[in-house]
Amino acid sequence: MSSTVAKALSLLDFFSESEPEIGLSELARRSGVDKATVHRMLVVMCDYGLLEKRGDARLYRLGAGVLRLARVRETAFPVSSVFQHSLDSLSAALGETAHASLVSGRALATIGVSESNRGSRVSLVAGEILPLHSTASGLVVLAFARPDFVDRALSEALLAKTSRTITDSSILKARLQEVRLTGYAEADQTNEDDVYGIAVPVFDTDGTPAGAVAVAVPAHRMTSDLRRQTIAALFGEAEKLNYGIGGRPSAEFRAAAARFAQS
């Protein structure tokens, strides 16, 4: 099932903001791969700069190679920088935390965050992996994605992140139908307690969702006023973003956005 390089690449995902350096044994334990195998893979990945070993400690961390690759992608297809502008306007206008994520394999990769300067706000870790089924961003991506992408995503077990997470794929598919009609998605504490998320999709040149831009609000503070305001702001930014990255929104989304604007 899982090939050799899949095991190697899966090691990369264990590195996070909260745990940026990990040792050999720890990685072996977490990945379920044999220690010797992990070691060999680590050596190779260090050799290619994806990881690096601090000569100092015996820990491994993400290497300079990932910075280089990100630069290559960003200079060829500038999306990260384009998103950041929208995120800053969103958080400034709404006073809430905004974040953007891109489709990355079978999940979403957070590639930008702009936190509000308010005292009580949702704090997000940059570079986090977001599940597709429990986040507003994920729902909105699934809603406008190709059927085969949805099937692949929902074929895995849907992990219950909170007590409100939808874990039944058929219920979730019905939910996606609603999202297709409204053009945006809401996630009321389905991914994290006390966090209410609202998201709209951003499209690729081929009409499939490239990712999503979202606003996260402390659940207790969400009002129908803020909700409406947020959705309007998101639709506005989504249009700019699609223009900025050359994305072509699907007809379904354009229709939904038009319906919202009219209401």
Next chain:
Amino acid sequence: MSSTVAKALSLLDFFSESEPEIGLSELARRSGVDKATVHRMLVVMCDYGLLEKRGDARLYRLGAGVLRLARVRETAFPVSSVFQHSLDSLSAALGETAHASLVSGRALATIGVSESNRGSRVSLVAGEILPLHSTASGLVVLAFARPDFVDRALSEALLAKTSRTITDSSILKARLQEVRLTGYAEADQTNEDDVYGIAVPVFDTDGTPAGAVAVAVPAHRMTSDLRRQTIAALFGEAEKLNYGIGGRPSAEFRAAAARFAQS
């Protein structure tokens, strides 16, 4: 010799600013790996978000995963952002292009560029891989690196990038001895014709070189005045950078820098 994951990771290095999207057959040809194998690897790497296939065309490109990983590294160990400030001051002060690179495996990864606004300037591609033996940045890293690192780097064939490139490892080792005494390295068209590079090392917390910061000048424009001015500016920025990233310069480098300041 070359392991499976090494072959897979080597595919990533074929993506560059000038060629950000590559097809299956092309990758198979360039890497020398069988087409079927390359395809299997590409599927896996797409699955983990390191690559992505434009649904539109049949080409592959670097995926959103690399942006995410870069963010994770950058939030945990901010170096890219720290370097950018120094590069901007360097290019502003000298009117020449400045760039920074980090040790990445057995080579250097360019992670920052600041081009001067002058008409005639050296233009660098961001995210390029720089050889250790033919660039000023490489020399200065090798000069202060641990012996085993130098040996590994020089064990491979030294490719002649220009007619002036040093390709003999023993001659190069003698050159490194000079660099150790001066604290900076110069590369007069040894990596690229008409480009004169000057570089100083930046250190890691353990006293080994983390990378280098360099200025690239059109060779015909280099004068002894500009040279002296550049070196002084580089030493100044190197000190700030070492402080900024918590690096501890080796005693050898500190001594060399002191000698230059005194002269």
Next chain:
DNA sequence: CCCTGTGGTTTATTATTGACACCGACGGTT
């Protein structure tokens, strides 16, 4: 002094690779 943790290395087994042939599709020429 044993016990458990670490990073790292060895060897028999097993799963992965690579060569090659093939498919359907696309785009030019003839």
Next chain:
DNA sequence: AACCGTCGGTGTCAATAATAAACCACAGGG
């Protein structure tokens, strides 16, 4: 239309390279 070369992708099967389990040396703690 028929032909040609290319593309992305799939299948099979022998050979090879990766894996897993055991093992080392070392470091700290009880």
